[in-house]
Amino acid sequence: MKRMHEMPFGASVLPDSHVRFRLWAPAAELVELCLEKHPGENSVVPMTRLDDGWFQLELTPAQASPGMLYRYRIDGGLNVPDPASRANPQDVHGPSRIVDAAAFEWQDRNWHGRPWHSAVIYEMHVGCFTREGSFTAAIQHLDYLAALGVSAIELMPVADFPGRRNWGYDGVLPFAPDSSYGTPDELKTLIQAAHVKGLMVLLDVVYNHFGPDGNYLHAYAPQFFSERHHTPWGAAINFDGEGSRVVRDFFIHNALYWLEEYHFDGLRLDAVHAIVDDTRPDILKELAAAIHAGPGRTRQVHLVLENDANAARYLQQGAITAQWNDDIHHALHILLTGERDGYYADYADQPTRHLARCLAEGFAFQGEPSLFRAGRQRGESSRHLSPGAFINFSQTHDQVGNRAYGERIALLAQPEPLQVALAVLLLAPSPPMLFMGEEFAAATPFQFFCDFQGDLANAVTEGRRREFAGFREFADGAARARIPDPNDPLTFERSKLDWESLGAPQHKAWLEHYRKLLGLRRDHVVPRLPGTGAGAEFELVGVSGLTVRWRLGDGSGLTLLANLGGVAVEGALHFAGAPLYLSQPDLPAILASGRIPAWSAAWFIEEAIP
Incomplete structure (x- = not known):
């Protein structure tokens, strides 16, 4: 089976084996194609100027x-790579x-994806997941991930970086998949192998900025950037x-290219709060509509956001599947470590309440002022959304x-509290996500690195x-x-899993603890999730206790x-059903x-009344 996404730019091999080159360069007077037919043998061919800044x-x-x-x-001087390059083997x-x-x-003709309610996500950095750091090497561990209870792999961005x-x-x-990880065909082979094991593959994509080295668009297409809007990386x-x-x-x-040509099962859109767009519909809604009208018509495709603004409106219509829920991480991190610096300060007053609200309603901040953000209101009401909208x-x-030394939670928290926290997260109706290596309490750090x-x-x-x-x-x-x-090669080497x-x-x-919990989730929670709506309720018990009750899609009750x-807490506790x-x-x-x-933590399932 062949898969190719047709697009109006880049180099495309046509059905008659001709190759069409297209570049949008509205600031250029002349664009030439420099083609290397053999090593050291180049030909230079002028491209035809079309309307609206296009060259072909x-x-x-x-x-x-x-x-x-x-x-x-x-313009006879600057040589640049194709911004829509499908492969750039000699770097950016x-x-x-x-x-x-x-x-x-x-x-994998018969692969149509998996329903979102079954998602257990495993975030992976290809370069650090194995010693070899390649697409091909990652295939060796797919059986391990399936046995762990994972149903989706999420690759951190693979687009060509300097x-x-x-x-x-x-x-x-x-x-262009970065050549340090392998070729386009090797990435496709990884995705296909994952599908054989029943694993979805999601890709992290970055649509809020370009990196600081290797971006030539300013030279011939400055219209790619806006001086009206600014981001932490400069012009938006x-x-x-x-x-x-x-x-x-x-x-x-x-987005369509990764989903169609590579058969990814979904995308995670990085830091969309840094995308500034006054158009209606905005780019997120237009992109989601294009995906659902395209690959989403014939298979299950999932879109996930990272959005610090907690904008629940993107999750309401179902076009966007879910959002990373940083709120629940921050509240839980305080309870496990006592750390209160930086953004943790927003959750330090009532971490148990913030955690319980996340479990029952999605976001902890649903319009309340944020101390960390100088008192600005953050978030929108999310209690009307189903648990599946929050990862x-x-x-x-x-x-x-983003910790100074890249320490993992297993090195910061005591074992027993962490085991209890994991039981809370991994058995809750919302889809859980693991970061590579956490399932065996990897002692290796994950540090910030670049080159x-x-x-x-x-x-x-x-x-x-x-x-x-x-x-x-x-x-x-x-x-300090x-x-x-970050630029020391040893920083990268230390971050590889052992x-x-x-x-x-x-x-x-x-x-074994992770496998047990994910096995319970697979066998007893996931089958009940289809059709689960909003409406969970939570109560606080003393300073650090909580109860949360969900009504699941099959009518059963789930209670935490x-x-x-x-310290032990006391209160009027209500629970029913069989212990999970x-x-x-x-x-x-x-x-x-x-x-x-x-x-301590206890989960109970109460069967639906016929």
Whole structure:
């Protein structure tokens, strides 16, 4: 089976084997194609100027063929890669490669995705997931992930970034898988292999900025950017000004490209709160509509947001499937570690209440003022949304990697409290997400790393250290100087998972805990979730206790009673049904006496009344 996404830019191999090149360069007078037919042998061919800033050239199979390298020459001087390059084997400043997407023979014709209610997500950085750090090497662990209870892999961004190592959020060629991980066909092979194992594959994409090194769009298409709007990375991407139609199409086609040409099962859109767009419908709604009118018509495709604004309106119509719920992480992190610096300050007053509200209603902040944001109101009401709209987690690349030393929660929290917290997260109706390695309490950190050069490298290193100046631990300059250098190759090497550690008893024990909880979720919770609506209720018990009750889609009741503190709490406790999970065997009798022991959790399922 062949899969190719047709788009109005880039190099496309046509059905008659001709190759068509198209570039939008409204600021250029002349664009030439520089084609490398053989190493060291280049031909330069002028492209035809069309209307509205477009340049085009079509070559015969004798003139151009898959595998050849090419660049665009702007106004006789600057050589640039194709911004819609399907492959850039010599990094972001090098030439692009002609790729015949139809040459890959797909074998997963019968794969139509999986329903969202079954989602258990595993966030993965391809470069750190294995020692080899490649698409091909990741295939070795697919059986392990399926046995763990994972149903979806989420790849951190793979779009071509500068250098050999990066988190992926500095990508500048959004259609080209980074060559440090492998070829386009090797990425397709990974996705196909995951489908064989019953695993969805989601991709993290970045539509709020381009990275600081290797982006040439300013030189020939400055209309890609807007001086009317600004972001933490500078001028915003132009989604609502003059020329924005082409810009919007560029990113919409990028989303469709990954879903159609690579058969991804969904996308996670990074930091959409940093996308500024005054158009109606805005780019998020237009993109979602295009996806559902395209690949979403014939299979299950899921769109996930990261949105610090807690804008519940994007989740209401079902076009956007779900959002990462940072609120639940922050509340839980305070309960487990006591840390209250930075954004944790917003949750320090009533962390148990914030946690309970997240479990029952989605967001903790639904329009309340945020101390961390200088008193500005944050969020919109979310209690009318189903639990499936919120992805819960105790770790992500952000929450681990944005710590100065990249420590994981298993190194910051005591084992018993963490086990209880995981029972709360992994059995709740909302889809849970794991960050690679957390299931065996990986001792390796996940640190912030990149591979910049010169002044940019120095600026990133110093900027990273300045970020922590407001934290008590790093108030001293000498302490900040010990923060790992993002550009040091060792920072990247330290962040790779150590799979050999799985042989150690403590790591085996954690893995078994995760497998047990995810097995309970698969067998007893997931089958009841279809049709689950809003309307969960929560109550607080003492300082650190909580109860939450859901009515699931099959009419059954799911009840959580938990104490996330070091002292027992007492109150009028109401629960019914059969125990699903008990953190200690005698818990039902203790709960019946009106007491929830310190650091404990109990789940009960009450069957629907016929």
